[in-house]
Amino acid sequence: MLHISGAWQRAARGAGLLSPDGDLTPTIFAEITAAAVRHDAVNLGQGFPDEDGPSEVLDAALTAIRSGVNQYPPGRGMPVLREAVADHQHRFYGVDLDPDREVLVTAGATEALTAAILALLDGSDDEVVVFEPFYDSYAAAVALAGARLVPVPLRWPGLEPDVDDLRTAVTDRTRIILVNDPHNPTGTMFSAEVREEIVRLAHLHDALIVTDEVYEHLVMSGSHTPIATLPGAAERTLTISSGGKTFRTTGWKVGWISGPADLVDAVLAVKQYLTYVNGAPFQPAIAVGLGLPDRYFEDLAATQRERRDLLGAGLVAAGFEVSTPAGSYFTVADVRSMLAEGEDAADFCRALPERVGVAAIPVTAFVTPGHGAEYATLVRFASCKRTDVIAEAARRLAASAR
Template identity: 85%
Template sequence: MLHISGAWQRAARGAGLLSPSGELAPTIFAEISAAAVRHDAINLGQGFPDEDGPVEVIDAAISAIRGGVNQYPPGRGMPVLREAIAEHQHRFYGIDLDPEREVLVTAGATEALTATILALVNGPADEVVVFEPFYDSYAAAVALAGARLVPVPLRWPDFEPDLDDLRAAVTDRTRIILVNDPHNPTGTTFSPEVRAEIVRLAHQHDALIVTDEVYEHLVMSGIHAPIATLAGAAERTLTISSGGKTFRTTGWKVGWVSGPADLVDAVLAVKQYLTYVNGAPFQPAIAVGLGLPDGYFEDLSATQRDRRDLLGAGLIAAGFNVSTPAGSYFTIADVRSRIAGDEDAADFCRALPERTGVAAIPVTAFVTPEHRGDYATLVRFASCKRTEIIEEAAHRLAASVR
C-alpha cells in the first residue's frame, strides 16, 4: 500500500478533505458548485467576480506579455511591483517600507500565508490563534507546520470577538495571532478595542501578528486601518494582501507579504521552494492597479456596498435573518426558519440550487469539526457578481417563499 505522509494527512484533515474513514473526500465547495451547474443556479458560493478588472490593468498585462515579460521574475518579485506595494502602503496607511528588503511578492495571498506559517512556526510546541469561522487554508497550513490551531469564536449576529475569549486563547505557547480583517466569511471588521488588545497580547506573550488583508479595499462601513499602523505593532507584524480581490483578477494569483526584513527573509526562505516565482507579466500590471486614482478604490467599495444591499434585501425577503457585513464579498444569513427536521445548513445548501436556483456555502465549512454545532444554521452568500446577477439571485430567493 502506498504510504501517505503524516504531514499530508494532517493538512488534508485540517482542510476537511478526509472523510471519517480517512479517504479523500470532495469539498463542500466542489459539491455545491456541481449542484449549481446541474440546476442552472446562480452560484453565490464561490468568492470570485464574474467581470474583468480595470482596463488599465488588463492592458498592462497584455503589453507585458507582448513585450517579452514571460520568463522568471526576480525571487522577491519585480522591482516595479515591490515599489508599487511600498507606495500603496504609504499612500493609504502612512506605512513606510523598504521595497528591497521589506516586501516579498508571492503566488497569491494563500501562498504568502502558507509560507509565513511554515517559516515562523516551529512544530507541535507552537500554537496559531485564529478567529473562527476562518478561511479554509488556515487550518491546512497550521497542520502542515505541525502546530496547534486555537480558535477564537466569532458569534452571530455581529461576529465581534469577545475580549475574554481572545485573552484565554493567547498564551506563552502562541507563536502567531492570525488576523483576517476584513473577515472571510463573516464580513466583520474588527473594532479598535479588539485590534489594540491583539497588539497588547502579542507583546505580553512575545507572539507575532500575521494579517490577511485581501479585502482591504472592500470595506463598506468605516475605513480600513492595518494593525501594523498601531503603536508597537509594526516590529512584530507581517501584513499580507493581494491584487485578486481589489482588481478582479483572482486567477492571476499575485499577492505579497510586507513587514520587518528579518521576518520577510524567513518567509522568502520557504517561498522559494514552493512556487519559486510566479506571474511575471501580471506583476507590472498589478503595479499599475496599485497606482490607480483614489476614485477607482472609492467606486469599488461603493459598488460592492450596493450589491451587498441588493443581496441582503433578497435574503430578508426570503425570510432569513441577515448579518450586514462591514467588508469583504460575503453576507451571512441565518436560515433556521427554512430548515426542516434535523437538517443543518450543509443539508440546506445541498438542496438550495434546486429549490431556489441559487447556490451558497454553509458556514460550517469554515470551522473546526468540534464547533460546527455553533454555526449549524448559518450560510455564506457572495455578492461579488455583476449587479444584474445579484438582482436575479435576490428575486429568486424572494420568490422561493411565495
C-alpha cells in the same frame, strides 16, 4: 490499495477533508458548485468576481507579455511591484516600507500565508490563534507546520470577537495571532478595541501577528485600519494582501507580504521552495493597478455596497436574519426559518440549487471539526457577481418564501 501518508494527511486532516477511514473527501465547495451547474443556479458560493478588472491593468499585462516579460522574475518580485506595494502602503495608511527588504511578492495571498506559517512555526509546541470561522487554508497550513490551531469564536449575530475569549486563547505558547480583517466568511471588521488588544497580547506573550488583508479595498462601512499602523505593532507584524480581489484578477495569483526585513527573509526562505517565482507579466500590471486614482478604489467599494444591499434585501425578503457585512464579498444569514426538521445549513446548501436556483456555502465549512453546532444554521452568500446576477438571486430567494 496503495497507502500514502505524510504532509498531505496533516493538511487534509487540518482542513477537515479526511473520512473516518482516512480517505480524502470532496470539499463541500466542489459539491455545491457541481449542483449549481446541474440546476443552472445562480452561484453565490464562489468567492470570485464574474467581471474583468480595469482596462489599465489588463492592458498592462498584455503589454508586458508582448514586450517579452515572460521569464522568471526576481525571487523577491519585480522591483516595479515591490515599489508599488510600498507606495500603496504609504499612500493609504502612512506606512513606510523599504521595497528591497520589507516587501516580498508571492503567488497570491494564500502562498504568503502558508510560507509565513511554515517559516515562523517550530512544531507541535507552537499555537496559532485564529478567529473562527476562518478561511479554510489556515487550518491546512497550520497542520502542515505541525502546530496547533486555537480558535476564537465569532458569535452570531454580532460576529465580533469577545476580548475575554481572545485573552483566554493567547498564551505563552502562541507563536502567531492570525488576523483576517475584513473577514472571510463573515464580512465583519474588527473594532479598535479588538485590534489594540491583539497588539497588547502579542507583546505580553511575545507572539507575532500575521494579517490577511486581501479585502482591504472592499470596505462598505467605516474604514480599514491595518494592525501594523498601531503603536508597537509594526516590529512584530507581517501584512499580507493581493491584487486578486481589488482588481478582479483572482486567477493571476499575485500577492505580497510586507513587514520587518528579518521576518520577510524567513518567509522568502520557505517561499523560494514553493513556487520559486510567479506571474512575471502580471506583476507590472498589478503595479499599475495599485497606482490607479482614488476614484477607482472609491467606486469599487461603492459598487460592492450596492450589491451587498441588493443581496441583503433578497435574504430578508426570504425570511432570513442577516448580518450586514462591513467589508469583504460576503453576507452571512441565519436560514433556520427555511430548515426542515433535522436539517442543518449544510443540508440546506446542498438542496438550495435545485430548490431555489441559488448556490451558497454553509458557514460550517469554515470551522474546526467539532465546532459546527454554533454555526449549524448559518450560510455564506457571495455578492461579488454582476449587479444583474445579484438581482436575479435576490428575486429567487424572495420568491422562495411565498
